[in-house]
Amino acid sequence: MATEKKEFKTEVQQLLDLVIHSLYSNKDIFLRELISNGSDAIDKLRFNALSDKDLVKNDSEFRIKLYTDNEARTLVIEDNGIGMTRDEIEANIGTIASSGTRKFMEEIKKGNATDNPELIGQFGVGFYSAFMVADKVTLKTRPAGSDESWTWESSGDGSYEISEGGRDKRGTEITLHLKEDSKDYVVEFRIRQIIKKYSDFVEYPILMDITRDDTELDDEGNPKEGAEKKVTVTEETLNSMKAIWMRPKSEVKKEEYNEFYKHISHDYTDPIKTIHYSAEGTLEFKALLYLPARAPFDMFQHEGVKHGINLYVKRVFIMENCEALIPRYLRFAKGVVESNDLPLNVSREILQEDVVIKKIEKNVTSKILSTLKDMMKKSSEEYLSFYKEFGKVIKEGVEVDAANKDKIKDLLLYESSKTKPGEFVSLKEYVERMVPDQKEIYFLTGDSRAALENSPHLEVFKKKDVEVLFMTEPVDEFILPGFGEYSEKNLKSIAQGDIDLGSEEEKKIAEEQKKEASGKYKKLIKKVQDALKDDIKEVRLSDRLTDSASCLVTDEGDINPQMERIFAAMNQPVPEVKRILELNPDHPVLEKMNTLFDSNKKDPKIADYSELLYNQALLTEGVAVKDPVRFSKLISDLMVANN
Numbered sequence: 001m002a003t004e005k006k007e008f009k010t011e012v013q014q015l016l017d018l019v020i021h022s023l024y025s026n027k028d029i030f031l032r033e034l035i036s037n038g039s040d041a042i043d044k045l046r047f048n049a050l051s052d053k054d055l056v057k058n059d060s061e062f063r064i065k066l067y068t069d070n071e072a073r074t075l076v077i078e079d080n081g082i083g084m085t086r087d088e089i090e091a092n093i094g095t096i097a098s099s100g101t102r103k104f105m106e107e108i109k110k111g112n113a114t115d116n117p118e119l120i121g122q123f124g125v126g127f128y129s130a131f132m133v134a135d136k137v138t139l140k141t142r143p144a145g146s147d148e149s150w151t152w153e154s155s156g157d158g159s160y161e162i163s164e165g166g167r168d169k170r171g172t173e174i175t176l177h178l179k180e181d182s183k184d185y186v187v188e189f190r191i192r193q194i195i196k197k198y199s200d201f202v203e204y205p206i207l208m209d210i211t212r213d214d215t216e217l218d219d220e221g222n223p224k225e226g227a228e229k230k231v232t233v234t235e236e237t238l239n240s241m242k243a244i245w246m247r248p249k250s251e252v253k254k255e256e257y258n259e260f261y262k263h264i265s266h267d268y269t270d271p272i273k274t275i276h277y278s279a280e281g282t283l284e285f286k287a288l289l290y291l292p293a294r295a296p297f298d299m300f301q302h303e304g305v306k307h308g309i310n311l312y313v314k315r316v317f318i319m320e321n322c323e324a325l326i327p328r329y330l331r332f333a334k335g336v337v338e339s340n341d342l343p344l345n346v347s348r349e350i351l352q353e354d355v356v357i358k359k360i361e362k363n364v365t366s367k368i369l370s371t372l373k374d375m376m377k378k379s380s381e382e383y384l385s386f387y388k389e390f391g392k393v394i395k396e397g398v399e400v401d402a403a404n405k406d407k408i409k410d411l412l413l414y415e416s417s418k419t420k421p422g423e424f425v426s427l428k429e430y431v432e433r434m435v436p437d438q439k440e441i442y443f444l445t446g447d448s449r450a451a452l453e454n455s456p457h458l459e460v461f462k463k464k465d466v467e468v469l470f471m472t473e474p475v476d477e478f479i480l481p482g483f484g485e486y487s488e489k490n491l492k493s494i495a496q497g498d499i500d501l502g503s504e505e506e507k508k509i510a511e512e513q514k515k516e517a518s519g520k521y522k523k524l525i526k527k528v529q530d531a532l533k534d535d536i537k538e539v540r541l542s543d544r545l546t547d548s549a550s551c552l553v554t555d556e557g558d559i560n561p562q563m564e565r566i567f568a569a570m571n572q573p574v575p576e577v578k579r580i581l582e583l584n585p586d587h588p589v590l591e592k593m594n595t596l597f598d599s600n601k602k603d604p605k606i607a608d609y610s611e612l613l614y615n616q617a618l619l620t621e622g623v624a625v626k627d628p629v630r631f632s633k634l635i636s637d638l639m640v641a642n643n
């Protein structure tokens with residue numbers, strides 16, 4: 001087949017332009033990315049070979065090899081991994097713009113990546129980092145078990161070429177035609193340095209032919225006259241290949257842990273916590289787990305995170321991102337688990353049901369939860385920064401992990417009516433500082449702290465100095481119905497149902513006052529209710545308001561407006577729910593309306609004022625009024641009438 005010339009997808013080309021023209025610092029990482037790809041390709045092949053031995057026939061010494069050519073100014077990275085078919089080349093390199101491509105470009109444009117090309121791996125576009133150092137890249141590949149091979153070549157300038165042939169061995173070789181300013185990437189010392197730093201723990205040997213010239217030299221450093229030329233070439237392994245999780249903890253340096261983290265997670269920041277342990281006894285396994293410092297961009301994407309926990313069995317890589325090893329609500333954790341108690345030929349389907357895996361999952365879950373608890377206790381600042389990134393994810397655990405529900409509740413933090421913005425309180429602290437006679441844990445849900453802070457629902461709580469938790473994330477709404485008690489206290493929304501505040505004595509007095517007010521306003525309330533019957537379920541006097549005239553309350557057991565919005569956003573049908581309008585018996589508006597009502601029961605102003613009270617209640621929740629034109633007219637009428 002002749003050479004075919006193809007255009008890059010626009011987005012890929014934009015990405016390449018940015019890589020070529022914007023990323024200057026730390027170019028070294030290109031080598032890490034390409035070696036990682038080689039190592040992944042060998043992992044994949046080894047896994048496939050568990051069920052098809054022929055794939056590795058004649059060539060089962062897995063390795064990555066580097067070749068340099070000073071004169072041609074080229075560096076070659078070769079692996080004997082799984083290789084790529086033509087379709088795979090097209091899909092992986094050049095045509096399909098993944099969501100990662102787009103995200104990475106956004107980061108570069110924001111200026112976040114210019115100083116940090118290391119970011120590139122996180123977005124699944126690591127291959128393109130080759131163009132930081134090369135003005136032409138040639139990739140030759142032969143898939144395992146195939147007798148076809150392919151050559152792909154590009155100068156990163158809008159197009160690439162694909163032709164058949166080029167490689168007679170399994171695997172992939174990538175030739176970088178180095179730019180003038182990157183020519184030192186052929187220097188042995190530079191390569192050794194980079195490998196040591198970034199790729200030392202890669203499990204397969206990274207080989208290179210090292211040329212030594214031991215010809216005897218004279219005083220000026222020239223070969224001695226008549227001396228025999230003694231040039232030797234030896235293939236050396238540049239990395240130590242030590243599986244970091246198999247080494248004793250005391251022997252692993254922090255930098256090594258961190259580099260390994262970056263290798264497996266494709267993250268560019270150091271992890272916030274490293275957990276390295278081995279379980280012994282009836283269940284034996286080794287685990288090296290990391291808690292990242294920052295949430296990856298795909299944390300909340302439907303398909304979930306790409307890099308999670310890798311599973312090894314008896315030193316063989318089985319699979320990456322083994323979801324059976326970790327519950328979804330801990331999906332931010334990365335790392336490696338190695339067990340000797342599993343068969344080598346496990347598949348994802350089998351794993352979901354495997355007893356050993358289930359036990360490991362349980363153990364790993366406990367370990368992560370206890371580490372977080374410890375972190376919360378001993379380094380609260382660190383925990384807070386972690387929680388701000390991943391709190392939303394952990395919360396899902398309350399809903400799905402019945403066995404650990406209580407432990408998870410202990411990890412939760414909320415802002416509240418008594419914390420400053422950005423400060424948080426745990427449920428434990430909340431309960432400890434509850435006021436005397438307080439029986440429940442109060443909360444208010446809404447879109448933002450700013451919206452909640454001004455809610456009229458808070459008024460009586462502020463007056464009585466009772467703390468109210470602010471719940472501002474959609475996940476809060478999801479977990480609340482099944483949340484249950486905390487420390488034998490109910491969680492209670494202050495915007496829903498009745499409120500039971502104060503001592504018995506205070507309640508008695510309040511009850512009497514309310515009774516009196518109810519008698520006084522009974523007929524008026526009925527009138528207001530008639531005026532608003534299309535929008536409102538009930539009108540009643542409020543226990544919550546001290547300053548505002550009105551507020552809306554959701555009836556016990558009804559779905560609240562935040563939840564309605566979440567359902568609507570998911571295109572789920574939402575039942576129409578009418579709410580309760582509460583009026584403040586101590587507000588002069590009520591007195592005024594009552595006077596109007598007493599003098600003329602049919603006064604049309606009463607219906608207008610009812611509507612205004614309802615609209616005011618909507619506005620204080622940050623919700624638009626139903627008919628803004630009519631609302632403005634009513635207000636203007638009121639202004640005119642009062643002057």
Ligand code: ADP
Pocket residue numbers: 033037038041079081082083084092093121123124125126127128172266
């Ligand atoms: P990532 O490795 O994060 O997926 P890359 O841009 O580095 O992103 O690579 C894209 C894809 O190209 C890889 O997922 C893999 O399928 C394929 N690939 C890259 N290098 C190799 C290789 N040496 N051998 C086989 N496949 C490779």
